[in-house]
Amino acid sequence: MTTIIPILGDQLSPTISSLKDADPATSVIVMMEVAEEATYVRHHKRKIAFLFSAMRHHAGALRAAGWNVVYQKLDDPDAADSFTAAVARAVSAHGATRIVVTEAGEWRVAAMLESWETLFGIPVEIRADERFLCSHAAFDAWADGRSELTMEWFYRDMRRKTGLLMDGGKPAGGQWNLDRQNRKPADGDLFLPRRKPCPPDDVTADVLALVAARFPDHPGSLESFDFAVTAEQAKAAEDRFVTDALPAFGDNQDAMVTGEPLLWHAHLSPYINAGLLDPLALCRRVDAEYRAGRVPLNSAEGFIRQIIGWREYMRGIYWREGPDFTRRNHLDVHRPLPRFYWTGDTDMHCLSEVIGQTLDLAYAHHIQRLMVTGNFALLIGADPHAVHTWYLEVYADAYEWVEAPNVIGMSQFADGGLIGSKPYISSGAYINRMSDYCGGCRYKVTERTGPDACPFNALYWDFLARNRDRIGRNRRLAGPYRTLDRMAPETVDGLRRQAADFLDTLDASGAPY
Template sequence: MKTLVPVLGDQLTPTLSSLRDADPADTVVLMMEVGDETTYVRHHKQKIAYILSAMRHHAAALAAAGWTVDYVHLDDPDNSGSFTGEIARAVQRHAPERIVVTEAGEWRVVAMIDSWETLFGLPVEIRSDDRFLCDHAEFDAWAKDRNQLTMEFFYRVMRRKTGLLMDGTKPVGDRWNFDKENRKPAKNDLFMPRPHAFAPDAVTEQVLALVAERFADHPGSLDDFAYAVTAADAEKQAAYFFEKALPQFGDYEDAMLTGERHLWHSILSPYINSGLLDPLDLCRRAEAEYRAGRAPLNSVEGYIRQIIGWREYMRGIYWREGPDYVTRNFLDHHRKLPGWYWTGDTDMYCLKEAIGQTLGTAHAHHIQRLMVTGNFALLIGADPAEVHRWYLEVYIDAYEWVELPNTLGMSQFGDGGLLGSKPYISSGAYIDRMSDYCGHCRYDVKQRIGPDACPFNALYWDFLARHADRLGDNPRLRMPYRTWNRQSAQSQDETRHQSEIFLQSLDNESESAY
């Protein structure tokens, strides 16, 4: 029985469920570069280049392993531009008797796959993506009847399920979470680890040229593209992280430094999310570093929590809440993002640094995303759907299943607290504590009002005042509301006027930009 197995751009795993029991003698693997996937948002140029090059290298590896691979290039003259169109052409070419596919990661692609059986008159078998620890039914069973879907409790279930960092039925160190130990600011260090930079080979050079020509109007730069595009090179970066960076990852995972793009972060999320690396294998290797005495518990626990905690949890939320999750806007925010989110041209140094790095490399670490770009967007009242689109566009590891809950739920509080118990907001003081950014800024982080005052300060208090009816009873915001309510009416008026002037300047800039 001839079988057609479509392999998508985030399924670059040789042991993919759709291939696991297939016979190479009567299987055609179909891989498709299609216009719809590159333009449904204006993806960063490096993101497109990474995915296309990784796909081409994966196709070559499958062919070398004995598979028949039908590969559709983006610039093929007959390319239909869509997954469904390319399935139709492949059915004509190969006359398969069935289609077997691993479930897609995003709702819009699921809708396409669900239509194939009717469109093509062929049986379509959709298999679970078992590269994840928790399938949809298991997550739904965990979430059922819970008033709040607290990640910490889900994470404990995953720890017990995997046995990671467990001593019998108890967590290693008698604590599940060591996050309080992972909030240290960093100083420039000559011995800071530097992730591998992988020089583009001939295949990648061809892709870079294609992207430069076809996606010139997309955000970001292709200069200095240095990502791994093969499983072997991704493994080199993983090995380097475990040896050189993991020991201090925990201490400094929230730190930010001028000019330091990576600090002690792994830079493995692009490879995990596209399928080049196995997330559970990485967690087991991290645990082995702790067990061997080469990495401290706070670093290893923090790293494992990001993968089997946050990553799995975000996927569960995405699938449970459904396609309309993107429309939620609990705080009724509708302001446009400033145009400089696509240029980095702002006097606010922290934003200039985080956005500039993002545009240059398609990467920024989680605190730059959450507490700089995300924090600012939330404080100004940006439309959460637009913020979601920006994050989906600019980050190399952003696929909607993981990016949307992180952005709309955690960063922008658009779901009203389903995912996070409070909005992640701060004044300039947090950024000053966790970075050296403020020392380079034309604004004064110590000032609340005046032409030189850090905009984060007035915006923070104005945000709380604007949303007192929605957030005033939140137990995790009692202290800041108590502080605000102790201020004099004159002080409150000055703060809110300062915020109003700044927000009007953003609106004026948006009007001139559009």
């Protein structure tokens, strides 16, 4: 009576639900590096290396804990090229009588798991992923009957459910959301926390060589790879964030600074999403730091909201809306992403900076993603599915369940307002206020037309003008539309010609990779 327990690449938790009640004497854990998963989009080299190394280290930890682990490396001579083929081989080799697996994080993989019982002719038990605090059924129960699925109300319910930052039945400090305190611009005189890198060990060095050889055409760099790849290393990264960066995280979480990709951000999302860190345990620790007086409330609340608010909410939306969500295109736009999204080669310093660090590190923080790369893609009318694919490729923390709602809904407004109450657009003024990027740019952020004008400025007004039929009645855009209507017709014409000329140049710059 052998049970096969497949462990997927984002299930690197020793307490994963598929292992609960399992008997090591009659169970075989199957883990696999497969080409299909590395190439269904062109994942960043650093992302592939992180996951393969973390998987190999996790397999070693499971063996040390007494489990029988069958592990397929990508470069094994007889490596199967898909999850299903690898599991089929294990079922046959071990005479398995059943399969137990934790539910997948993506529709694509979920369909694969659901096919196994028919394919293999043995029972397949698909268990809930208990690392999430809100089950699919619980989210649907919350959403049913609501005219608007506002994240803030979901977040408040999650605070009540978990007790995080709660004083009895009321929020700590008397307010649920302190986001207005967390929008301070970049300060030129910064004393920043410095993170300790994790030098590659022999296991990681082997993976880096494999990825360099097998995926040379994938985006990104492997230089100075320093990701945590074990639970112990991830916990050390958590310790450093909580001690050194979290106290100032709230005030500065929206700031952007040239040459400083991490700032006060945690950079823990790759480890949380892969299973190396427990999100609830991390939030409880942040709560405790606030209670102990070591972290201000706005920092603790801002961080916890990202985990039990946005992260859980995005997962709920993803599974509720269905597998066609990534194809939504409310604004009916189809421009390819510019070539420089894969090179960083552009005179717009903000984009060059954010894309450059993305290619180097497979990381950018949430404002860089939303208000620089996402904002620009929305303003130019980029195809939202192409934008979604790019984000899924280039970020180490990107899994479709969390990335797609953020991009399709929050960033590109392609869902028509299901997630975001308005399109998140801005001219160059916002980027100038929240960063030092404009000071190092060849364009002038104060100019709207002419050869030196910041492209964001004309694109912003052109976006409003050309999309008026679709978003003109959005109450949160009433102010910008009043401003547009007060402009002289020749001013609007000049802005729209400036935008059209820029877009023509952009289109002529070459097809994307």
